[in-house]
Amino acid sequence: MKLKEDMSPLLLQVFRSVVWVYSVITFLPWYLLSGASERQACAKRVKARSVSGSPAGSYRAVNSQQKLVSLLHEGVDTLDKVFEYAVVHFPQRDCLGTRELLSEEDEIQPNGKVFKKVILGDYNWLSYEDTFHLSQRFGSGLAALGQKPLCNIAIFCETRAEWIIAAQACFMYNFPLVTLYSTLGGAAIAHGLNETEVTHIITSKDLLQSRLKAILMDVPRLKHIIVVDKKPKSLPDLPRGIMVHNVAAVQELGAKPENIMVSRRQPVPSDIAVIMYTSGSTGIPKGVMISHSNIIAGITVSLTHAPLSLYKLAILRKKSHNLCRKLSLFWHTTTRWSRSPKDTARHSVTGIMNAAYNISKMISSKTPFCRSVFSVITLMYNCILFCRLVFKKVRSLLGGSMRVLLSGGAPLSAATQRFMNICFCCPVGQGYGLTETCGAGTISDLADYSTGRVGAPLVCSEIMLKDWVEGGYFSTDKPNPRGEILIGGPNVTMGYYKNEQKNREDFFVDVNGQRWFCTGDIGEFHSDGCLKIIDRKKDLVKLQAGEYVSLGKVEAVLKNCPLIDNICAYANSEESYVIGFVVPNQKQLTALAEQKGIRGSWEEICNHAEMEKEVLCIITDAAITGKLERFEIPKKIRLSAEPWTPETGLVTDAFKLKRKELKTHYQDDIERMYGGK
Structure with missing residues (x-):
């Protein structure tokens, strides 16, 4: 054992030296032969501009400044x-x-589920x-x-x-x-x-x-x-x-x-093609009326704006057969990943990519050598040595022919996006859209390897940022305009079925006859015309002392903690602090329990008061590292032994939190954590 410990620093130094020498030798040939300079220039180009010329105006893609695109072929309008x-x-x-x-077989999980x-x-x-x-x-x-x-x-x-x-x-x-x-x-x-x-x-x-x-x-x-x-x-x-x-x-x-x-x-183009009932995060599901012309606009965008476009899974299900002939791709609209060698494009919800990244972090944290290898790997995008040797088996998990990975459903963390980029040796793009906009809004450029952004407006969409005074976001903010994201264009749907009140709240038509949807998401535009999602309007809670807490922001930071599989932050306006419900990673929490001498079933470990304290300490450290404000850090938590799935009714099909249902489910715990019980 002592010999292994002595050899570890030496092996680590040898590994770093090999990587450094390899990088020096191969950089110039790679840069000249791989087209890296062209991709870099393409990534840095301006992709969208303000229509008015002012940063506070609405933004359109550079190739649709005069008119938004709504048709692919003349007369092909349904x-x-x-x-x-x-x-x-x-x-x-x-x-x-x-x-x-x-064949099919039952696979028993450690928690007994099949x-x-x-x-x-x-x-x-x-x-x-x-x-x-x-x-x-x-x-x-x-x-x-x-x-x-x-x-x-x-x-x-x-x-x-x-x-x-x-x-x-x-x-x-x-x-x-x-x-x-x-x-x-x-x-x-x-x-x-x-x-x-x-x-x-x-x-x-x-x-x-x-x-x-x-x-x-x-x-x-x-x-x-x-x-x-x-x-x-x-x-x-x-x-x-x-x-x-x-x-x-x-x-x-x-x-x-x-x-x-x-x-x-x-x-005819104005006829309703689909009434899509969304698995909304609040209340009963709403039926979104989508016309033929709405979907045609989305199809047109995917073929004229970029080699690939990203839409919500439910929309892809209807569009994929119209797209695949032009794209020559094989689409899979399921979150299960298969090993088909014909797969060249893959769409996945953010939660699955985050889970893959957290598993990798957990494995890499075993020894100092593994941690160092992991840190070096995260700097080695498009390295032939790693792509051909280290990540060959990883790529084979998706068939080995993957050319692009697409993420949707929720913002993908920068660390996860970068890691997936490297491991699968292909671009990992993000897009932004809603059922109410026919799934279309923005898409990241395949040449753009920046992280944490959802790209520029699609050629059917115009995006405007509306001031939100309560949250402190303004379209005049410097250096980047910020505000609530409003999407306009032919892809904006006809509204909610038999729900005029919500239609008046969420949709409007401007003086030019263009239809708009108010998303409730907060974004900021960067100088190259790319959008970044930074907050969620409906997730904002004002605490007793007057501080505003964005629950989505808190969750996004804490989800990067390897101990957390899922988390829901909660705050009551009559209270002075935030609390949280946490679905812990079973392997990590079990190991932590063993370190602390706590034994029992999975449910008993999750219900143990000492484990709540230990996890809270780890979460607090992660929150500080993620630069959360003091009042944003949860002061008490409840560990959940049961994972949140659509079947439990606590998350949507896209694994977005259903806050109302979660509040009802954990009502007794809320009262306990706020001192009521």
Whole structure:
């Protein structure tokens, strides 16, 4: 043991020397041959400017100063026309690929939970022409079952090829498509179905049996259920009058000569294409009305602004089939990462990337040698030695052909973004958009390796910063204008379904007829026209002594602590300090408990008062390192043994915190931490 300790500094010095010599020898050839100078010049260029010429004005991309872009091809202004255009030009090209399920097994986690592990094989592809015919028949079949144009139809299903086929059928026949996250609670699902007055719903066998059957009595207008699988041999007890079909049977009905293309009413650009129920962080979900022209604007942006654009996962699900032909990429709109060698682009929510970074930090902290290697690695982006040797196995986790990683759902920390950049030897971009803006807002440039920013406005979007006096953010701030982010353009959606009050609060039309959405996020523009998200308006709480605390800011800083898997900061305006609910990293906390001589089950460790104190000390140190103000640092915490997942109802599908639900869930702990109990 003594010999190993003596050898460690020597090995460390040898490693540093090798890296230094290698860098000196290879830098000049690499700089001249890799195009680094061109990329650097491209990264530094001005990407957006103020329309008025004043830093306090609204910003547009440099190539859309005169007019925002809304169409890709003249006359191709609805989603059915987009798909028909693709079918005409690329009839035999691959459109939808489904990977074969080879096997699945239950994987027991240390906490006793059982996760389903699937082994996937090669893709089986449908061409554009095949997909078009399947969609056409399905739409005709729905019409034969009584679905009327301009009447809403719901889809409550996991992402799969049938999802896209059903969506295209609805676009083709002008059936506004109501989308519901498969993880929404029963009351939220029933609310969406009743509010939109649907009579037909497309779902899967599993969701019908596990989720829908419990609420069917609460949805009296529902008459037809279409399952994407084979029709179940045994159906749950259904209310009288509800009929169950499967997709194949509906397509067979639609293929009959008397039904094909009957009752088709083509949409116009202003017609509603989708009513998307968001898994909102507060209250019941709101249905966002998205027109054909809104989505067309988003599609156009992704092909004219940059090689890649980033949208929310739910929007990508509808757009990806329209994009993939032009981009020649294989999109995966799931947060599970696979090893397909064909994957060249990957979209992931921020939480998964942060988790990967924290695991790496935890591993690297084992010994001084590992810590030093980790620190050197984080400075070695695009180093051939590391890309070819050290990170080859890391890249193979995503197939080995990854050209770009895209992050969305929440701001990605600078440290995580840099680390992912290096380990996967490809650009890691960020984008910014909301369901209310059709997922479009900004996108980072592939040549820009700066961190912590979400890029410049897309060519369909104009962004303005509105003064927020209470938070101390002004569009006249120096050196960078700051304020609430307002997004305007043809991608701004039609508003919330049957919710005029929220529409008046969040949307407005300016004197030029342009529609705007008030995001509630706080941003600042840098000199090159790139936006950085710095705060959240709705997360601001005024403490008893008058200090304003941004809960999102506190959480963003503390999430970088390896001991924390997730955290929710909370503050009561009648109190003088912040508290927090923490989902700790099980391996880290268990090791800490062993050091302190505390034993027991995972729940007992989390509930131990001494462990709360120890974790609070570590969190306090992390907060000080992250330069939080004294009043922003949590004074008391509650450790949660149960992780927060969409199934628990405490986070959204994008793993954003549901503060109202978290407050209710931890109400007793809130009272205890504030002295009530």
